[in-house]
Amino acid sequence: MPVEEFVAGWISGALGLVMGYPFDTVKVRLQTQNTYRGIMDCMIKIYRHESVLGFYKGMSFPIASIGMVNSVLFGVYSNTLQALTSTSHQDRRAQLPSYTCIFIAGCTGGFLQAYSLAPFDIIKVRLQNQTESRVRPGSPLPRYQGPMHCAATILREEGFRGLFRGSGALMLRDTPTLGLYFITYEGLCYQYTPTGQQPSSTTVLVAGGFAGIASWITATPFDVIKARMQMGGVKQKAYKGMLDCIVTSFRQEGLGVFFRGFTINSARAFPVNAVTFLSYEYLLRMWG
Numbered sequence: 694m695p696v697e698e699f700v701a702g703w704i705s706g707a708l709g710l711v712m713g714y715p716f717d718t719v720k721v722r723l724q725t726q727n728t729y730r731g732i733m734d735c736m737i738k739i740y741r742h743e744s745v746l747g748f749y750k751g752m753s754f755p756i757a758s759i760g761m762v763n764s765v766l767f768g769v770y771s772n773t774l775q776a777l778t779s780t781s782h783q784d785r786r787a788q789l790p791s792y793t794c795i796f797i798a799g800c801t802g803g804f805l806q807a808y809s810l811a812p813f814d815i816i817k818v819r820l821q822n823q824t825e826s827r828v829r830p831g832s833p834l835p836r837y838q839g840p841m842h843c844a845a846t847i848l849r850e851e852g853f854r855g856l857f858r859g860s861g862a863l864m865l866r867d868t869p870t871l872g873l874y875f876i877t878y879e880g881l882c883y884q885y886t887p888t889g890q891q892p893s894s895t896t897v898l899v900a901g902g903f904a905g906i907a908s909w910i911t912a913t914p915f916d917v918i919k920a921r922m923q924m925g926g927v928k929q930k931a932y933k934g935m936l937d938c939i940v941t942s943f944r945q946e947g948l949g950v951f952f953r954g955f956t957i958n959s960a961r962a963f964p965v966n967a968v969t970f971l972s973y974e975y976l977l978r979m980w981g
């Protein structure tokens with residue numbers, strides 16, 4: 694089993710994460726809190742009350758964990774494709790495998806990434822949603838002091854399953870949309886690369902960026918449900934299940950609720966995935 698895809702996936706995932714983190718914080722706030730009027734309002738308020746650091750709340754932990762999760766995604770994707778088509782990463786440049794195989798491999802990677810992501814993602818979402826000021830002295834201490842404290846508190850208050858709250862929605866979010874992610878990426882690279890050659894850096898950047906946008910656009914409704922279910926444990930009234938969350942959100946806030954964070958998800962997706970794919974391809978080429 695080739696392992697370099699796992700390592701390249703790890704590094705490239707971490708680089709992509711740093712690139713998109715501020716967008717991600719704004720997105721999570723917009724999806725789960727009703728105090729902001731829009732993207733700009735949210736950004737200004739975060740900056741004023743929490744300084745630039747507010748945008749990076751809870752990032753140290755995801756850098757390591759998202760790297761690992763991305764390594765699962767890219768490693769499983771590439772190895773599944775190899776099992777299905779008996780071609781290596783390099784061979785696949787000359788002869789594109791069928792879109793069905795790419796989709797199946799992407800969905801397999803997506804399914805496994807969802808469950809490796811779940812505990813890290815809930816910690817990220819809970820930390821990002823703490824609005825306590827970091828600049829004003831004497832302000833009340835936030836509920837969670839940091840990622841480890843957050844993990845320990847969830848374990849104590851909500852049990853082991855608490856760490857996997859919202860993981861069903863996360864799986865539904867990631868499985869098909871990561872199939873689409875790789876179809877878009879491989880398809881665009883193939884389309885814009887002369888036969889037999891490696892895609893240029895610009896092609897990789899653009900194809901990666903659009904792959905990110907395509908997958909995030911389709912992932913947004915389940916992204917909202919997932920975030921709300923993850924926050925369920927700290928609200929007075931937790932949702933009874935995914936369906937309850939969907940119905941309650943719809944009844945109270947209308948159809949538009951499922952598209953919260955749509956613009957920011959798409960804006961974040963381009964740079965994050967352009968950087969992720971470029972560093973991934975670059976590392977694999979460097980290692981031969």
Ligand SMILES: C[N+](C)(C)CCCC[C@H](N)C(=O)O
Pocket residue numbers: 706709763866867870871874905908909912962965966
């Ligand atoms: C499938 N879905 C769109 C939800 C996630 C795509 C993940 C790709 C990348 N790690 C990123 O954070 O953009």
